[in-house]
Each structure stands twice: as structure tokens, then as C-alpha cells.
Amino acid sequence: MQIKRIEISNFRNFCFIEIGLGARINLILGQNGQGKTNLLESVYLLTTGTSFRYGDVESYINFTQPDPRLLIRGTLERQGLVSDVRYSLTNRTRTIEINGKKSTTTKLTELFSTVLFSPESLMSIKGPPEQRRELLDEMVISINQGSRTLFTQFRRALRSRNRILSAIAQGEMSRNLGVPVLESLNPTYFDLAVKITMSRLSLLRKIMPLAAEIFSSITRNATPLSLEYVASGNSFLKKELTDIYDAMHKRKIELFESELSAGTTIIGPQKHDIQFRYGGKDSRIYCSQGQQRAIILSLKIAQIRYHYELYKFFPILLLDDVMSELDPEVRKGLITFLNETDAQTLITTTDVNLHEELSGKGLVLYSMFNGKIDPGSAKI
Ligand SMILES: Nc1ncnc2c1ncn2[C@@H]1O[C@H](COP(=O)(O)OP(=O)(O)O)[C@@H](O)[C@H]1O
Ligand SMILES: [Mg+2]
Structure with missing residues (x-):
């Protein structure tokens, strides 16, 4: 176009x-x-x-x-x-x-x-997880156009859930009243949380092998590049929809009291992180700034190639x-x-x-x- x-x-x-x-x-x-x-x-x-x-x-x-x-x-x-x-x-x-x-x-x-290459996006390996999530979600929306609505719905569901948790934590709403409301919001929230996680994972699985190939070709370096998708300290990369649903459901029960006292949602894709591994090691620690930029650049080039493969423009x-x-x-x-x-x-x-x-x-x-x-x- x-x-x-x-x-x-x-x-x-x-x-x-x-x-x-x-x-x-x-x-x-x-x-x-x-x-x-x-x-x-x-x-x-x-x-x-x-x-x-x-x-x-x-x-x-x-x-x-x-x-x-x-x-x-x-x-x-x-x-x-x-x-x-x-x-x-x-x-x-x-x-x-x-x-x-x-x-x-x-x-x-x-x-x-439209795909943007900015100095900020190239620095996202060093930055906070939020920056990497943003980068990834931008890619997901660009490749899977329908998913923009999914992100909007998720943000809305998260806000509603946080409002109730915060009201309980602040004492504005009693626990007895608040917990049933929270439970009524949970099915929608977790359904959307799982869908967002899955849409990220399926894109990463598609483009990561291509990104790794581009990375070795432009850096002329055979050290393999791989990826880890981390949720609550666990790898989600190979998980399927039902596993993710079960894992989140389990965390929801484990963290029930913590969420109530924190007054905010602590489970969901807004807490996940993406790590790039260089020869199996964390690129945040083991890669130079130049290599870190090359990783993001390779990922973006892979996204563009994949976009063309899918849509022919x-x-x-x-x-x-x-x-x-x-x-x-x-x-x-x-x-x-x-x-x-x-x-x-x-x-x-x-x-x-x-x-x-x-x-x-x-x-x-x-x-x-x-x-x-x-x-x-x-x-x-
Ligand atoms: N709302 C605005 N009204 C007028 N000037 C603006 C506004 N927002 C930014 N600028 C000006 O735009 C200029 C920066 O433009 P930018 O495109 O970032 O420059 P560069 O050529 O370095 O990329 C600055 O001079 C800034 O003051
Ligand atoms: Mg500028």
C-alpha cells in the first residue's frame, strides 16, 4: 500500500x-x-x-x-x-x-x-516489560486487524475489575458485596486475557524463526536467537489455550487475597513479559546495545515479511x-x-x-x- x-x-x-x-x-x-x-x-x-x-x-x-x-x-x-x-x-x-x-x-x-521503526522501539529490550508488550501488541494489531477490538474490550474489562478491587481495598465497598461483583466480572475478564495471550503467542511462534534467521544474517553471527514468553515466572511459549486458561484460573485462586489487598488486578497479559535469548542466555544481560537493537529490528523485518505473505501487500x-x-x-x-x-x-x-x-x-x-x-x- x-x-x-x-x-x-x-x-x-x-x-x-x-x-x-x-x-x-x-x-x-x-x-x-x-x-x-x-x-x-x-x-x-x-x-x-x-x-x-x-x-x-x-x-x-x-x-x-x-x-x-x-x-x-x-x-x-x-x-x-x-x-x-x-x-x-x-x-x-x-x-x-x-x-x-x-x-x-x-x-x-x-x-x-503502517510499521514504525523508532529509536525508542529499538531500545525496548533494555526498557521495562511494558515497552516490549506495547511493541508486541502493535505487531499483533497490525497482522491481525480484528484484534484491535479485543484489546479495547480487554482494557475495559480490566478497568471494571480494578475499580471493584480498589473499592474493596479502600473500604468503599464491603468484601461481602464486592466479591460477588468481582466474580461476575471474572469470566469475561479471563476469557479476554486468555485470548490476548494466545494472539501474542501465535504471532510470536510464526515470526520468531524468521526473525532469528534475519538476525543471524544481518549480524553475521550464528549464535541462535530464541524467545521466551513469561507469565508469573512460567514459560507460556508452548502452551495452548486450555493450558493458559487453567494456569490463569489457578493463579486467580492463589492470588485471591493478594488482589483484594493490592486493590488491583495482578493476573493477566498486562503482567507478562517477553525475553529474547541469545545462545540461550538473556539478551538484556548478555547482548551489547547494538545487538539488542538488531534483535528488535529483525523482529520488525520478520513482521513485515509475514504481513506480505499473508496479505500480499x-x-x-x-x-x-x-x-x-x-x-x-x-x-x-x-x-x-x-x-x-x-x-x-x-x-x-x-x-x-x-x-x-x-x-x-x-x-x-x-x-x-x-x-x-x-x-x-x-x-x-
Ligand atoms: N503543537 C505544536 N505546535 C507548534 N509546534 C510544535 C507543536 N508540537 C511540537 N512542535 C514543534 O515541532 C518541532 C519538533 O519537530 P520534530 O518533528 O520532532 O523535529 P525533528 O525534525 O527533529 O524530527 C519542535 O520545534 C517543536 O517545538
Ligand atoms: Mg525527530
Whole structure:
């Protein structure tokens, strides 16, 4: 799929910009603070309805402008089907329209797909488990479009359960009244918890062998890469639906008193962790920063390949300033992948020489300065 043109009004440091994008690699060059990440963020917003940056929708609107309305509009094409997509924000209300009809983020995820490579995501091995779960869930939603609803339902069920647990712990609700309510919420909560866990596991099982292969090829290292999915100290990687259900059910009974006194849910996919193992050893401890980044990069490349295998189209790839973060051989591996893959790609960089490493065929160069971008020129 690809984004053919984008028009942005009053988003972050843009007043108004409009550009056409090339079908292959689009390289956006500019110094720090000029709006490169903002441009990628606008493509991400348009194709997923959400941002990859922290902060309220209020922060999207250009604060230097008197007009509080924000509009991002783009022409998207997927497998020959062209759609006009609009994302607008007026008085904190978000509206998504596809071909003039009101739509939703769920619909966007069903139709389009975007994969982001950010320096933060490449560092997620070192970070807290939450960051790895986020990375994985993003992948699950991108590969299995219907699962976005599952995540929304799960968050809602978790909130309801936590509300009751907290009310009991704070003494706002008696135990006698609260426990039956909690029990009535449990079937839905655990059903969704098991489904989320399973959707993560089935994706990991599919893409991990491919990721391991990519990792050894780009690092030129035969040490095997493997994965562990950990729940309450146990490996879940090989477990099936009923085993997971039984394990969670058992933990629910064991941790009954602990949950009541903690006032929050302590069992479920929001507590699980993913560990990458390098030669069987924990990569957090035994791998260099460069190797850790290469692991995440391999996982993302595996996700993109698998996406293509399933759907016969590539997601749009957004690479935000990641080249400078990579060791030379890993960077070379990524560049080879990008040059050989038919995906539309937007790369931001401060490196004036990066274009020399990218294949000239279909490469379009843009420069970004103070919220303005030139129309782009093909590399000769
Ligand atoms: N809501 C906003 N209104 C106006 N400017 C903004 C807003 N949000 C961010 N910015 C500005 O955007 C610039 C950063 O853009 P960014 O895309 O992150 O730069 P880079 O080119 O380094 O990726 C900063 O100058 C920041 O002040
Ligand atoms: Mg940036």
C-alpha cells in the first residue's frame, strides 16, 4: 500500500504543507527540530488514527496559530483501491472520514497498515516489560486487524475489575458485596486475557524463526536467537489455550487475597513479559546495545515479511532517525532489506550522505526546514 499525497493543516509545527510521495523510498532530510518526526506522526495518525508519541490530542494542534482546527488529509492506495482519508480535530473532537463517510480507528486498521521503526522501539529490550508488550501488541494489531477490538474490550474489562478491587481495598465497598461483583466480572475478564495471550503467542511462534534467521544474517553471527514468553515466572511459549486458561484460573485462586489487598488486578497479559535469548542466555544481560537493537529490528523485518505473505501487500514503513543508532553491519542489513523490499518507505535523517547508501531507483529526496518541506526531487 502507499500514501500518494498528504496535506497537513495546523498540525504541530506545520501551518500548511502538501506533498506528493514516491512509491518507494522517500528520504526526508533536515536538522533537529524541523518537523521530520511530525511528518511521520501525521502519516501514522492518518493510517491508524493514533499517535506514537505521548501526550494529549491538544498537543497535536499548532500552538502558534489562532485557528484551532487541525486537518490531515491523504490519498491512500491499497491493492488498486484508492481512498481519500481525513483526520480532523476540532474542539478536542476527532473525526475520521474515509471517502467522505465517517469512520473509525478500527476501520483504518482493517484497511491500512503502517510499521514504525523508532529509536525508542529499538531500545525496548533494555526498557521495562511494558515497552516490549506495547511493541508486541502493535505487531499483533497490525497482522491481525480484528484484534484491535479485543484489546479495547480487554482494557475495559480490566478497568471494571480494578475499580471493584480498589473499592474493596479502600473500604468503599464491603468484601461481602464486592466479591460477588468481582466474580461476575471474572469470566469475561479471563476469557479476554486468555485470548490476548494466545494472539501474542501465535504471532510470536510464526515470526520468531524468521526473525532469528534475519538476525543471524544481518549480524553475521550464528549464535541462535530464541524467545521466551513469561507469565508469573512460567514459560507460556508452548502452551495452548486450555493450558493458559487453567494456569490463569489457578493463579486467580492463589492470588485471591493478594488482589483484594493490592486493590488491583495482578493476573493477566498486562503482567507478562517477553525475553529474547541469545545462545540461550538473556539478551538484556548478555547482548551489547547494538545487538539488542538488531534483535528488535529483525523482529520488525520478520513482521513485515509475514504481513506480505499473508496479505500480499506491504505496510508503509516509517523509519524515524534510526540509521544513526545502528552498528555499521546492521545498518547495511537494514539498507539491503529496504532496497530490496517493495514497500513504500519514509525515512527521516539528519545525515546528508544517507541517500548515497540507498538505491537510486525510485528514491525521492525532501528537505524539511522549520515546518516547511520542499516538493521533493528524484535522485538522479
Ligand atoms: N503543537 C505544536 N505546535 C507548534 N509546534 C510544535 C507543536 N508540537 C511540537 N512542535 C514543534 O515541532 C518541532 C519538533 O519537530 P520534530 O518533528 O520532532 O523535529 P525533528 O525534525 O527533529 O524530527 C519542535 O520545534 C517543536 O517545538
Ligand atoms: Mg525527530
